[in-house]
Amino acid sequence: MTIAQKIEEFMTRSSWIRKMFEEGARLKAIHGADNVYDFSLGNPNIDPPKSFKKKLKELAASQDNGTHAYMPNPGYPAVRKAVAAYVSGEQQVEISENEILMTCGAAGGLNVILKTILDPGDEVIALAPYFVEYGFYVDNHGGKLKTVKTRSDFTLNIGNIQKAITEKVKAVIINSPNNPTGQVYSESSLKELGKLLYDKSVQFGKTIYLISDEPYRKIVYDKITVPGIFPCCKESIITTSYSKDLSIPGERIGFIAVNPAASYKSQLINGMGLANRILGFVNAPALMQRAVQALQGESVDISHYAKKRELLCSGLEKFGYEFVKPAGAFYLFPKSPIPDDVKFVAALQEEKILAVPGTGFGCAGHFRLAFCVEDNTIINAMQGFERAIQRF
Numbered sequence: 001m002t003i004a005q006k007i008e009e010f011m012t013r014s015s016w017i018r019k020m021f022e023e024g025a026r027l028k029a030i031h032g033a034d035n036v037y038d039f040s041l042g043n044p045n046i047d048p049p050k051s052f053k054k055k056l057k058e059l060a061a062s063q064d065n066g067t068h069a070y071m072p073n074p075g076y077p078a079v080r081k082a083v084a085a086y087v088s089g090e091q092q093v094e095i096s097e098n099e100i101l102m103t104c105g106a107a108g109g110l111n112v113i114l115k116t117i118l119d120p121g122d123e124v125i126a127l128a129p130y131f132v133e134y135g136f137y138v139d140n141h142g143g144k145l146k147t148v149k150t151r152s153d154f155t156l157n158i159g160n161i162q163k164a165i166t167e168k169v170k171a172v173i174i175n176s177p178n179n180p181t182g183q184v185y186s187e188s189s190l191k192e193l194g195k196l197l198y199d200k201s202v203q204f205g206k207t208i209y210l211i212s213d214e215p216y217r218k219i220v221y222d223k224i225t226v227p228g229i230f231p232c233c234k235e236s237i238i239t240t241s242y243s244k245d246l247s248i249p250g251e252r253i254g255f256i257a258v259n260p261a262a263s264y265k266s267q268l269i270n271g272m273g274l275a276n277r278i279l280g281f282v283n284a285p286a287l288m289q290r291a292v293q294a295l296q297g298e299s300v301d302i303s304h305y306a307k308k309r310e311l312l313c314s315g316l317e318k319f320g321y322e323f324v325k326p327a328g329a330f331y332l333f334p335k336s337p338i339p340d341d342v343k344f345v346a347a348l349q350e351e352k353i354l355a356v357p358g359t360g361f362g363c364a365g366h367f368r369l370a371f372c373v374e375d376n377t378i379i380n381a382m383q384g385f386e387r388a389i390q391r392f
């Protein structure tokens with residue numbers, strides 16, 4: 001064996017999206033890219049806003065000294081100040097730059113948080129269906145992922161979470177708007193969750209954190225608002241990125257915000273600064289920090305995704321597919337017409353449609369469609385969706 005056994009095993013476990021990616025490449029080579037309908041990846045297909053490219057040009061032309069140098073591990077103070085001002089409005093809580101740490105995307109943020117708070121054997125609860133990387137990130141830092149089912153409409157099941165919280169639990173991760181379901185959690189359910197975590201922290205004499213992973217916060221439909229986390233839960237930490245809302249996932253830029261009311265706020269921030277460094281990120285990319293500083297509150301035009309959501313939902317509904325219409329993000333998570341979601345996804349593949357089985361998100365019997373694709377991909381895939389469901 002030339003590589004670690006655990007990585008060998010993880011590569012097999014994590015292979016759903018990769019398998020689809022490879023299958024997509026194979027089908028595209030045979031049939032041509034326009035004849036394969038690839039809904040497998042959450043890679044935004046809309047260009048970043050013009051203001052992003054304009055800002056990059058300005059920054060590249062800058063002659064200021066030290067713009068490419070090392071910086072404080074949490075990021076440039078001026079950038080964190082701009083982020084703090086924006087997040088204060090979003091959360092309706094006054095936040096300072098001392099509560100913000102710039103990260104390499106939300107994935108980097110999650111790893112920094114988990115590195116900072118987990119002791120070996122600590123458990124972290126994720127709500128199924130869930131973003132499959134959570135299991136790997138928790139493992140990276142010696143923790144154990146424990147999954148708890150949401151309700152059938154993918155909203156929070158507080159009773160299930162309550163039953164799962166033992167003295168070993170250090171944190172609960174939520175993701176709203178959700179990947180893969182598009183569900184957005186209500187303010188009342190978040191308040192209930194905040195109270196549950198408080199009660200359990202008192203019961204066990206320890207702090208149980210709420211980690212809110214929210215890279216889709218700005219991608220919502222029908223004028224829905226995503227409730228702030230900080231007013232609902234004192235011991236809470238947000239991580240997010242500009243990957244999805246500015247369409248720049250390759251640039252690896254995001255941030256962590258710690259609730260200013262958190263009991264161990266300065267220990268958390270100091271620990272996370274160190275974690276950012278020793279995980280090897282050192283600091284978030286300098287150029288991207290300066291770019292997003294000027295783009296607080298901006299996003300791509302969400303109406304494009306709203307149109308794609310309508311095209312996909314209205315089409316699939318006609319053929320008898322069952323699903324919860326997503327309130328946010330750019331994913332649809334329909335029920336598989338047969339219990340074996342892997343088999344149904346294989347049937348879709350025969351129609352040159354690439355989807356990911358719900359099994360890959362800890363929720364068999366469903367499949368995920370990422371609709372951050374061209375409108376024509378959705379329109380042209382409809383006949384295949386119809387034929388696939390008719391086969392069962």
Ligand SMILES: Cc1ncc(COP(=O)(O)O)c(C=O)c1O
Pocket residue numbers: 042104105106107108131175178179213215240241242243244249253254
């Ligand atoms: C729920 C969720 N969390 C985190 C991430 C990682 O985001 P980033 O690429 O900004 O690190 C993703 C990316 O798809 C995601 O869907």
